[in-house]
Amino acid sequence: MRPYSDKQNVQKKPYYSDRYFVAPQIPKEAVESDAVFAKDLATLQAKFEIKEAYIQRGQLVVYIDPKDNVAVLQTLKEACAYNMLSEHSAIDWLAKSNEFELFYQLLSTSKRKRLRVKCFIHAKEVLQSVYGVYKSADWAEREMYDMFGISISGHPYMKRLLMPDDWFGHPLLKTYPLHGDEAARWYEIDKIFGKEYRDIIGPEERDSARVDENDTYRFARLGHEVPFGAEPSLEKTFHDYQEEGGVTIVKTLKKSESKLVKERP
Amino acid sequence: MQKVNRLKPFFENIAFEREDNHMIVNFGPQHPSAHGQLRLILELDGEKVSKATPDIGYLHRGMEKMAENMIYNEFLPTTDRMDYIAATSNNYGFALAVETLIGLEVPRRAKVIRMLLLELNRITSHLFWLATHALDVGAMTIFLYAFREREYALDLIEDYCGARLTHSSVRIGGVPLDLPKGWLEKLNAYVNRLPYDIEDYEGLLDQNRIWKMRLEGVGIVTPEQAQSWGCSGPMLRGSGIAWDIRKEEPYELYDEVDFDVPVSTTCDSYGRYKLHMEEMRQSIRILKQLMPMYDETAPEIIAHAPQYVSAPKEQIMTQNYSLMQHFVLVTQGMKPPVGEVYVPTESPKGELGFYINSQGDPYPYRLKLRAPSFFHTALLQEMLVGEYLADVVAIIGNANIVFGEIDR
Numbered sequence: 259m260r261p262y263s264d265k266q267n268v269q270k271k272p273y274y275s276d277r278y279f280v281a282p283q284i285p286k287e288a289v290e291s292d293a294v295f296a297k298d299l300a301t302l303q304a305k306f307e308i309k310e311a312y313i314q315r316g317q318l319v320v321y322i323d324p325k326d327n328v329a330v331l332q333t334l335k336e337a338c339a340y341n342m343l344s345e346h347s348a349i350d351w352l353a354k355s356n357e358f359e360l361f362y363q364l365l366s367t368s369k370r371k372r373l374r375v376k377c378f379i380h381a382k383e384v385l386q387s388v389y390g391v392y393k394s395a396d397w398a399e400r401e402m403y404d405m406f407g408i409s410i411s412g413h414p415y416m417k418r419l420l421m422p423d424d425w426f427g428h429p430l431l432k433t434y435p436l437h438g439d440e441a442a443r444w445y446e447i448d449k450i451f452g453k454e455y456r457d458i459i460g461p462e463e464r465d466s467a468r469v470d471e472n473d474t475y476r477f478a479r480l481g482h483e484v485p486f487g488a489e490p491s492l493e494k495t496f497h498d499y500q501e502e503g504g505v506t507i508v509k510t511l512k513k514s515e516s517k518l519v520k521e522r523p
Numbered sequence: 524m525q526k527v528n529r530l531k532p533f534f535e536n537i538a539f540e541r542e543d544n545h546m547i548v549n550f551g552p553q554h555p556s557a558h559g560q561l562r563l564i565l566e567l568d569g570e571k572v573s574k575a576t577p578d579i580g581y582l583h584r585g586m587e588k589m590a591e592n593m594i595y596n597e598f599l600p601t602t603d604r605m606d607y608i609a610a611t612s613n614n615y616g617f618a619l620a621v622e623t624l625i626g627l628e629v630p631r632r633a634k635v636i637r638m639l640l641l642e643l644n645r646i647t648s649h650l651f652w653l654a655t656h657a658l659d660v661g662a663m664t665i666f667l668y669a670f671r672e673r674e675y676a677l678d679l680i681e682d683y684c685g686a687r688l689t690h691s692s693v694r695i696g697g698v699p700l701d702l703p704k705g706w707l708e709k710l711n712a713y714v715n716r717l718p719y720d721i722e723d724y725e726g727l728l729d730q731n732r733i734w735k736m737r738l739e740g741v742g743i744v745t746p747e748q749a750q751s752w753g754c755s756g757p758m759l760r761g762s763g764i765a766w767d768i769r770k771e772e773p774y775e776l777y778d779e780v781d782f783d784v785p786v787s788t789t790c791d792s793y794g795r796y797k798l799h800m801e802e803m804r805q806s807i808r809i810l811k812q813l814m815p816m817y818d819e820t821a822p823e824i825i826a827h828a829p830q831y832v833s834a835p836k837e838q839i840m841t842q843n844y845s846l847m848q849h850f851v852l853v854t855q856g857m858k859p860p861v862g863e864v865y866v867p868t869e870s871p872k873g874e875l876g877f878y879i880n881s882q883g884d885p886y887p888y889r890l891k892l893r894a895p896s897f898f899h900t901a902l903l904q905e906m907l908v909g910e911y912l913a914d915v916v917a918i919i920g921n922a923n924i925v926f927g928e929i930d931r
Contacts, residue, residue, distance in 0.1 A: 270592040272885050274855060281883025284624070284862025315623055315864050341750045345865070345893040349880055363865050363878065363893075367750075367766045374865065394753030397901040405587075420580035420930060429588055436592050 266353035267432040286312035294369055298338045306330055317372045324360070324377040324385060331362060331375065331391045340364040340373060343392035346399065348406045350432045356381050358408055362388070379408070387412040405430035437464040545573075548912070552581045556659045556916040559926025561900070563919075567912060575907035575915075577900050582930040590890035594856030595621050595695060598890075603689035605894065605928040609648035611640045611680075612870035613928070614693040619774060620866035620877035621695045625831050625859045632820035633697035634775045639710070639813050640680065640692055641775075642806040646717070647676045648871035649799050649806075653724060656796075656920035660737045665727055672720050675713055682706055696832035697825030707814050714810050721803055728796070738793040742906060742918035745790060752905070753898040756873025757802065758922065761795035763788040768869040780812045792921040831857040856885025865893075872896055872923055894928035 426441035560581030654669035684692035785801035787794030834845035873895025
């Protein structure tokens with residue numbers, strides 16, 4: 259029987275975990291502890307539904323309804339002086355709840371405060387673009403679409419950013435293997451040489467640590483060296499890497515004539 | 524008709540459309556002034572750019588994906604490959620993010636060493652910027668001089684950690700090594716010499732007619748644009764907004780050293796050039812203050828937190844328990860608390876942020892790298908419109924973009 263593997267999350271798992279280990283939590287502080295954040299939160303609460311709000315490691319985290327994202331950011335920019343969107347991306351929770359968690363990392367240079375607006379969207383839900391509020395969302399949203407496949411409406415140029423336009427799949431999903439899926443293995447072969455060369459060249463191996471024992475073109479078989487491209491053999495090869503006639507100062511060293519000493523001389 | 528995308532020569536780059544005075548030029552990805560693998564699709568109206576579409580991803584290695592499959596310490600050398608011009612700033616940004624996540628206090632000597640390295644990296648990065656930017660604009664001499672001085676700084680870093688470009692010289696919880704003997708004297712000699720070199724560069728460039736013609740009034744970024752596009756670092760300060768994370772949200776010992784944040788209000792490339800020169804002077808100022816601070820510190824260089832950080836090397840080699848604990852941390856990885864942090868640092872290029880979402884596993888559940896150049900490259904699509912084709916090279920060089928961190 260094949261061992262069970264979780265197809266929903268193919269990321270690397272720790273090979274050992276203590277079953278009694280309970281991970282500690284980073285403390286969440288109440289928003290009231292910071293006057294500036296409390297005021298910002300009050301401004302938001304007057305207009306929108308706030309699901310949760312707390313301060314973690316000095317930054318305010320606010321959970322909102324994804325439908326409000328543009329309006330919330332607009333309010334934060336105009337009424338609360340959060341003038342910059344420094345980062346925007348998503349976290350994949352598809353295996354757990356079929357949702358993506360989005361975050362908008364905001365910065366107010368006048369108040370020296372950082373705030374994180376977060377929301378959950380369903381896998382197929384379409385998100386409204388915030389390009390109209392912060393232009394830095396332009397590439398951040400394109401990258402998010404590229405990496406997670408989250409559809410955005412109202413974006414001026416929604417296209418893949420980092421991966422090629424005709425790429426299949428979205429690499430940062432937890433279901434996507436580290437070394438690429440089946441389509442990725444054939445992508446460059448098909449693109450450069452054509453589908454008819456698949457049998458001749460074979461799939462692309464993206465694991466940089468892989469060593470093919472039978473491939474004498476790209477890998478030397480230490481201790482069993484054969485001429486370039488020849489069939490691998492089990493016969494041992496013996497090398498004394500020594501120049502012909504020896505080197506001037508160094509005495510001729512032969513592995514076969516060397517002896518092991520028990521004690522340091 | 525030739526088949527596209529086969530390995531036969533396909534002259535994509537010169538396949539421009541010509542109607543009236545309108546032309547599409549494909550700039551890069553193998554253009555020497557594209558500063559890496561930048562492909563720009565420029566629509567030209569005569570000699571002026573009417574539309575610019577940057578195309579990136581040629582250096583995409585999937586670092587965020589890699590991070591999800593690595594323990595925290597394993598990922599640290601990977602961050603070297605982001606902004607490879609100033610590798611320590613990336614190492615440091617990541618280490619600081621993880622330290623914030625687990626709430627770790629770093630010994631004072633480690634802080635001083637880190638700051639020394641960070642400011643040296645800022646100088647090498649700015650020198651590299653000056654060299655390549657001047658070369659793009661046509662000033663060959665500056666390139667040779669700036670690279671020479673950069674080499675001396677790289678020698679210092681090499682003396683410390685053994686690497687010129689990919690330093691990995693910061694560890695989570697401190698630094699791996701103390702400064703070698705005589706290092707501070709060498710640094711002192713370098714730091715005393717560099718202001719005169721900067722004067723020389725300025726003597727060659729400041730009043731240089733060609734340099735001024737190529738840079739003044741070119742690549743205007745208004746303060747509104749800079750804020751809306753998420754600019755940071757010299758690009759933001761070049762638009763008149765005095766925002767330096769070292770000053771505003773001080774980390775390490777930046778609140779103990781005395782330095783100014785230079786700001787340029789001209790919003791153009793020349794202003795940003797002056798800004799870079801001034802920033803190097805401020806880095807020198809910081810380095811000069813740090814050297815006496817080093818001598819006053821206690822010799823610990825790595826935090827004592829057995830749950831998260833391995834003991835110093837000599838202790839691992841001599842103490843049984845330290846070795847066991849090191850073994851566990853290397854094979855299983857440390858398990859930070861559940862939670863998330865976004866930690867910004869001021870890298871030479873701007874705000875370098877690490878967002879880490881931890882679920883209590885030895886692997887981060889999600890790690891997002893916020894690279895300053897990424898947002899500066901996005902700005903190119905607005906910045907280049909209305910500029911001349913010849914100025915595109917100057918603007919790209921001036922924006923100080925590095926593709927290691929854009930594509931990640």
